[in-house]
Amino acid sequence: xxxxxIEEEQxxxxxxxxxxxxxxxxxxxxxxxxxxxLYKDNGSVDVVTALSSDYFQRxxxxxxxxxxxxxxxxCIHIExxxxxxxxxxxxxxxxxxxxxxx
Numbered sequence: 001x002x003x004x005x006i007e008e009e010q011x012x013x014x015x016x017x018x019x020x021x022x023x024x025x026x027x028x029x030x031x032x033x034x035x036x037x038l039y040k041d042n043g044s045v046d047v048v049t050a051l052s053s054d055y056f057q058r059x060x061x062x063x064x065x066x067x068x069x070x071x072x073x074x075c076i077h078i079e080x081x082x083x084x085x086x087x088x089x090x091x092x093x094x095x096x097x098x099x100x101x102x
Contacts, residue, residue, distance in 0.1 A: 008067040011091065012055055015071055016047040018087060023078065024050065031077040033058065068093060076101045 019027070024047050028035050036053040038046040055070045064070040072093045078084040088095050 008055070009052060011067040011071070012051050013048050015074075015087070015091060016051050018083070018090075019047050019051075021045050021047075023080070023083075026079070027074065027077055031074055072098060 021044055024045050028037070028050070032050065032054045035050045038049050040046050051074075055064065055067060058064055059066075059070070064073070068091065071087070071091055075084050075087055075093055075098050078087070084098070087093065088098060
């Protein structure tokens with residue numbers, strides 16, 4: 001269980017590094033449920049904490065099976081096709097499902 005938690009947290013951290021503040025704002029409005037918004041010392045949003053808290057809260061309620069499932073649903077809300085495609089490839093997300101939901 002602990003290893004799985006650490007692995008999922010790392011996947012979310014890696015994904016969050018690809019998200020800038022403007023994209024995060026869009027995702028916060030369209031996908032995240034009551035996101036925890038914390039700010040770093042430089043004033044930017046702590047995207048890692050926001051995604052992690054949202055995922056683990058929703059996962060605990062049985063909404064998502066794993067981080068891949070969460071990120072797949074999240075990618076549906078990313079309008080930038082080039083970014084979405086690169087995230088799908090890098091994180092091995094379900095391209096067919098994402099494209100069917102767009």
